[in-house]
Amino acid sequence: MNMADYQLTKDVMHVGEMASGAKLTVPVYRFKGKSNAQSVYIQANMHGAEVQGNAVIYQLLEQLRDLKILGDITLVPYANPVGCNHKNGEYTLGRFDPITGVNWNRMYHNNPELISPIVEQYLDAPASDIEAVFKQALLDDITEQLDHNIFGLTTGQRIAYQLQKLAHQADIVLDLHTGPISSKHLYCPEYAKESASFFNIEHTLLIPNEFDGALDEATFCPWWSLTEAFADKGRKLLLDKESFTVELGSQEQIDLDVALVDAKSILTYLQHKGVIAGGDFVPDVMTRYACYLADYKAFYSPMGGMVDYLAAFGKPLPAGEPLARILRMDNYGDGDALHYISLDKEVIPILHFASASVNQGTELYKVFSDFFEL
Numbered sequence: 001m002n003m004a005d006y007q008l009t010k011d012v013m014h015v016g017e018m019a020s021g022a023k024l025t026v027p028v029y030r031f032k033g034k035s036n037a038q039s040v041y042i043q044a045n046m047h048g049a050e051v052q053g054n055a056v057i058y059q060l061l062e063q064l065r066d067l068k069i070l071g072d073i074t075l076v077p078y079a080n081p082v083g084c085n086h087k088n089g090e091y092t093l094g095r096f097d098p099i100t101g102v103n104w105n106r107m108y109h110n111n112p113e114l115i116s117p118i119v120e121q122y123l124d125a126p127a128s129d130i131e132a133v134f135k136q137a138l139l140d141d142i143t144e145q146l147d148h149n150i151f152g153l154t155t156g157q158r159i160a161y162q163l164q165k166l167a168h169q170a171d172i173v174l175d176l177h178t179g180p181i182s183s184k185h186l187y188c189p190e191y192a193k194e195s196a197s198f199f200n201i202e203h204t205l206l207i208p209n210e211f212d213g214a215l216d217e218a219t220f221c222p223w224w225s226l227t228e229a230f231a232d233k234g235r236k237l238l239l240d241k242e243s244f245t246v247e248l249g250s251q252e253q254i255d256l257d258v259a260l261v262d263a264k265s266i267l268t269y270l271q272h273k274g275v276i277a278g279g280d281f282v283p284d285v286m287t288r289y290a291c292y293l294a295d296y297k298a299f300y301s302p303m304g305g306m307v308d309y310l311a312a313f314g315k316p317l318p319a320g321e322p323l324a325r326i327l328r329m330d331n332y333g334d335g336d337a338l339h340y341i342s343l344d345k346e347v348i349p350i351l352h353f354a355s356a357s358v359n360q361g362t363e364l365y366k367v368f369s370d371f372f373e374l
Ligand SMILES: [Zn+2]
Pocket: 047, 050, 105, 177, 178
């Protein structure tokens, strides 16, 4: 493959150093768009075990070579070189920085103080000027954090902020993750729910304007807050910025065939946004369910034991139907060896714990409650 034939360039971004001096790097692939259509940033594998996004990026690169690309597209597989290589026995850990214990996807940066000076200074300015000025403010702010933070940054912040600097340059951000053992689902800001129907994903979580340290929030909350601040002053701004966390299924798995299906799902959305030309991609007809983040419930195991997970993902589970049965061989013969676990309300199971052995209080399932059709 000659990358130049496809307007594809590759850089290697230096995101940190190990004790031995070995460099931590991530590859950055870029397509240059043929017009000034919306630009896109896609990354994968911020959590070490969530590897399937790398396969989706591979399939996106393969597909994009043959498509007319109108907006700039940046793709970053292996976004977290520490998490990616963080093995313990047969398993990849890589959800938390092993030194600080902080979740790798809670280290991005948000600065609400950027907003009010722009509202004051640009209240009557054209929307395109406001957009350009605020985008530059976000980039300057993250650059300042990276280069002039006198007390330094943690390993994870240094990685996250450099990724965020790439993400702030784009109009559309997709962060590719997976659950532990999981169905596909999409984290979508509430204002962008129409766009969720262009992904071939049956389950959408609608998330509020609250920053909790994740990349999707770090890239949509500032724009959402900016439009709200302008609205408070009577100015209606329509800024077309969207960020999603795409949960591709289960961790510790690569499936290139499924990755092609998911790459086409992403291309369907990008075609809808005008990033790629043509009409080749049509969203699948499916029942799409959504729930608000507050109604996305973790169900904690009421007891320790060995779990036989029974509830199928993605389909409404009536109240009283079993989620799982828990085996307790210590009770066999003189107690109950088998316990059925159910909920008193209808839910849609989305994911469950990766192991069959659980302590009392382990997060057993995550479920949509009070769900509705999108
Ligand atoms: Zn993740």
